[in-house]
Amino acid sequence: MSAEIKLSQSTAIRLEQARGKGMPEEELLKAIQAKDVSAFDAVSEEEYRYNEFFSYADEHGENLEEAVKDGYRITFNTRGGLGIWLEKAFKVQPEKDFTVGEGIVTGLQLKPEQAEVLAKRLASNWVITESKDVPAGQELTLKLRALV
Structure with missing residues (x-):
């Protein structure tokens, strides 16, 4: 590309x-x-x-x-829109598979290849601030760049 x-x-x-x-x-x-x-x-x-x-x-x-x-x-993710996009892209459910708060998404568990796609797709106003290995793959925390 x-x-x-x-x-x-x-x-x-x-x-x-x-x-x-x-x-x-x-x-x-x-x-x-x-x-x-x-x-x-x-x-x-x-x-x-x-x-x-x-x-x-x-x-x-x-x-x-x-x-x-x-x-x-x-180009730009709102917190609500990011939650919807995660749901559509990775078949995860808000409040069950991840939590969306004010400027933060926590507990998002993805397979390594999904985490790689997320890193490429995520708008630049958000960043992946934490990634830890879990049995399902990786557990990620995303934050608004302004809050990092």
């Missing part, structure tokens, strides 16, 4: 929602290339629909195809 692909938190949540609901990468890429909103009907949720997915990405210069192929970094 020559230049880092940046996506809004909203776009990243929708991409991970599609992946998490079993949309194969090839189908995801076909839908993006064709700008076919209806291809996302099966993975759409009331809170996260795809009606504005392509127009928003175009308007904000988000390269969806490259993001799917090469990865991306979220």
Whole structure:
């Protein structure tokens, strides 16, 4: 990847929602290339629909195809949005698998490869401040950069 692909938190949540609901990468890429909103009907949720997915990405210069192929970094994470993105990306549940507080996420247990993805995707306003080995992989603490 020559230049880092940046996506809004909203776009990243929708991409991970599609992946998490079993949309194969090839189908995801076909839908993006064709700008076919209806291809996302099966993975759409009331809170996260795809009606504005392509127009928003175009308007904000988000390269969806490259993001799917090469990865991306979220431009900015709110604490609530970070919790939702973690849920969609890693199939973890807030208050069960991790806790979101004021400027901190604690108790997040991920497999090592998931922790690596998180480190690449996490917006620069958050940092991983602690990582300890646990039977499931790693237990991470994330903090708002301003609080570190």
